[in-house]
Amino acid sequence: MIERDFFQRDPLTCSRELIGCELFAGECAGVIVETEAYCAVGDEACHTFFRSGTRDFMALHAPGAAYVYLNYGLHWLFNILVKGGGGAKDGFVLVRALEPLRGIESMRARRQRHALRDLCSGPGKLTQALGITGKEHGIDLCAGGGIGFQPRRFNPEVESCQRIGIVKAADLPWRFVLKDSPFVSVRPRVE
DNA sequence: AAGAAGATCAAT
DNA sequence: TTGATCTTCTTG
Numbered sequence: 001m002i003e004r005d006f007f008q009r010d011p012l013t014c015s016r017e018l019i020g021c022e023l024f025a026g027e028c029a030g031v032i033v034e035t036e037a038y039c040a041v042g043d044e045a046c047h048t049f050f051r052s053g054t055r056d057f058m059a060l061h062a063p064g065a066a067y068v069y070l071n072y073g074l075h076w077l078f079n080i081l082v083k084g085g086g087g088a089k090d091g092f093v094l095v096r097a098l099e100p101l102r103g104i105e106s107m108r109a110r111r112q113r114h115a116l117r118d119l120c121s122g123p124g125k126l127t128q129a130l131g132i133t134g135k136e137h138g139i140d141l142c143a144g145g146g147i148g149f150q151p152r153r154f155n156p157e158v159e160s161c162q163r164i165g166i167v168k169a170a171d172l173p174w175r176f177v178l179k180d181s182p183f184v185s186v187r188p189r190v191e
Numbered sequence: 192a193a194g195a196a197g198a199t200c201a202a203t
Numbered sequence: 204t205t206g207a208t209c210t211t212c213t214t215g
């Protein structure tokens with residue numbers, strides 16, 4: 001079980017170090033292979049930049065809280081609140097892709113897809129596969145409940161690249177992937 | 192009251 | 204490349 005102090009650091013460190021950790025939700029679990037960092041200060045792509053409700057959420061919750069929201073009216077996106085202790089170090093980690101480990105038949109049933117690579121290879125896909133929706137918004141992920149994290153069991157090679165699907169601050173290399181994983185959403189551009 | 196924007200996905 | 208679909212925030 002990953003403890004709260006893991007999330008009492010800045011979003012870039014948390015995003016990088018979550019690669020290779022396990023996310024579990026009920027009977028389902030997978031290795032985190034892709035994340036993105038969003039910073040409360042100085043990042044125009046972060047919801048705190050244009051949503052007062054998000055700034056309120058950040059003030060009212062402890063690090064390790066789930067921040068789940070509906071995007072494009074269709075897809076739930078799963079984030080973790082991180083607070084490094086002071087404005088510029090606060091933010092969110094978006095979990096974007098998993099390598100499925102357990103509960104694979106449940107994932108297949110919820111996704112209506114069979115291939116392992118189609119189950120959790122995107123932020124909207126993994127919430128559907130794990131059954132995460134807005135009802136998980138605000139829950140504590142460090143409380144030993146049904147959803148949480150397990151530490152790494154190997155030493156991953158992590159690659160950083162540009163974030164996906166945003167227009168503002170699109171050039172920042174704040175997306176992190178497990179190198180050469182076939183389970184990421186979009187393969188990083190090879191230089 | 193109405194409109195725009197938005198961290199996506201699957202089918203064409 | 205496009206359509207689906209909804210919440211939040213801003214403007215009138």
